[in-house]
Amino acid sequence: MNTRTSEEIASVIRTAVRAATWAPSVHNTQPWSFAVDGDEIALRADSDRKLRVGDPIGRELLVSCGAALMNVRLALRALGYEPQVRVLPDPDRPALLATVRPGAAVTADEHTRMLYAEIERRRTHRAGFTRLPVPECLLEALVAEAGGEGARLTPVRSEPAIRVFSAITCAAQDVQAQDRPLSLELIGWARPPGSPREDGVPAESYPREPRRTEPHFAQRDYARGRPWGSDADQSFSVSTGVVAVLTTKGDSRGDWLAAGQALQRILLRASAYGLSAAFHTQALEMFHLREFLRQELCSQEYPQMIMRLGITFDDSQGVRRPATEVLEER
Missing domain, CATH: 3.40.109.10 (NADH Oxidase)
Structure with a gap:
């Protein structure tokens, strides 16, 4: 049984949202927002950041938000919770893309920890690569x-x-x-x-x-x-x-x-x-x-x-909006 306090769970949720903000997105638009109500994280599409010319149907926006959802899932699991995910839970609210709750206590495996550790390290590359072969x-x-x-x-x-x-x-x-x-x-x-x-x-x-x-x-x-x-x-x-x-x-x-x-x-x-x-x-x-x-x-x-x-030697720095700018806590 998970006996962590509400304060500890709140801290885990904030960490998961911070991880989500490091997801890749088209032109780094970061087209997402989050609402936290109790122990539930709601992932929402931010229509103000939609590419109305390049992405009129919102496909790339949702692909970007899907990457953010993966980061939430990995963060919760790495921090000791099985994520309970509902995708597109309400057809009357199209901007609500998913809800996630921390579920039963779990011990993160090595693979999960490895992926989680890369969330802030990963970078998009915009040039050619070295001749080093990809295994x-x-x-x-x-x-x-x-x-x-x-x-x-x-x-x-x-x-x-x-x-x-x-x-x-x-x-x-x-x-x-x-x-x-x-x-x-x-x-x-x-x-x-x-x-x-x-x-x-x-x-x-x-x-x-x-x-x-x-x-x-x-x-x-x-x-x-x-x-x-x-x-x-x-x-x-x-x-x-x-x-x-x-x-x-x-x-x-x-x-x-x-x-x-x-x-x-x-x-x-x-x-x-x-x-x-x-x-x-x-x-x-x-x-x-x-x-x-x-x-x-x-x-x-x-x-x-x-x-x-x-393989490249790219060491560029990533830029992201702070979690406080994309998070609404109720």
């Missing part, structure tokens, strides 16, 4: 992590398929770069050097002059012609890395949340073994391109994330 056994472990959350991670082995993913990413980036409303929305989440903001993409988190890899995967142009970016040595950033796609059988709001949870498990396991990930969602934001990928390269499953995995 096949680690890729298999990442595939298993995704499978445990009801999603599928597929490392792309075929050279022609990799070229297609590369070409379609670059094509989507070129089209989006000509879309003024989309570009203005992106600029809104690009942080200038020295900015005190605690959200958005820091200018120091991508190279000023990135090296092209072959095949090339286009990155978002957060600088938009301005002299932003890191001057860190990019001589080692010569490899595309391992291209992988995360898919789900369905494409409902529940599937998007599941994809986010699977994505975060993948990223934390990768981080624990020195592996970083770069994301490419441009093509997934364009219906016809996403549908093409689903039918031609994803075995009819719905692509939720295209990523590259590899």
Whole structure:
């Protein structure tokens, strides 16, 4: 029986919410908020942080919130509680994505502790990788992590398929770069050097002059012609890395949340073994391109994330809003 006091449980809940804020999110929008009522954590979508041009249906918002939900689950379990989770518990409240309560006392296993320890260490990468190989056994472990959350991670082995993913990413980036409303929305989440903001993409988190890899995967142009970016040595950033796609059988709001949870498990396991990930969602934001990928390269499953995995020496700092800014306690 769990005999911890209400004060101890309250402390655990606050720790879980802090962990949630370190989840990855599209353009680091951090599109979530939390309400705590007794021992229940409510995860809610923050519609004010939704990308109304780039993500009108909210798919990327829910994938981001799914990653935050995974962090809550890991934190509770690492701190000695079995998380009791209800996903999309109230159809009349679409912004309420999940509720989580600390359940029975448990002893966290080594795997849980390992993933939990990576929550604040994990970083998104926005350049090429070193030529150091990614161990096949680690890729298999990442595939298993995704499978445990009801999603599928597929490392792309075929050279022609990799070229297609590369070409379609670059094509989507070129089209989006000509879309003024989309570009203005992106600029809104690009942080200038020295900015005190605690959200958005820091200018120091991508190279000023990135090296092209072959095949090339286009990155978002957060600088938009301005002299932003890191001057860190990019001589080692010569490899595309391992291209992988995360898919789900369905494409409902529940599937998007599941994809986010699977994505975060993948990223934390990768981080624990020195592996970083770069994301490419441009093509997934364009219906016809996403549908093409689903039918031609994803075995009819719905692509939720295209990523590259590899080893880098990136030591960029993460920025997050404080938990007090996203938490409402009742």
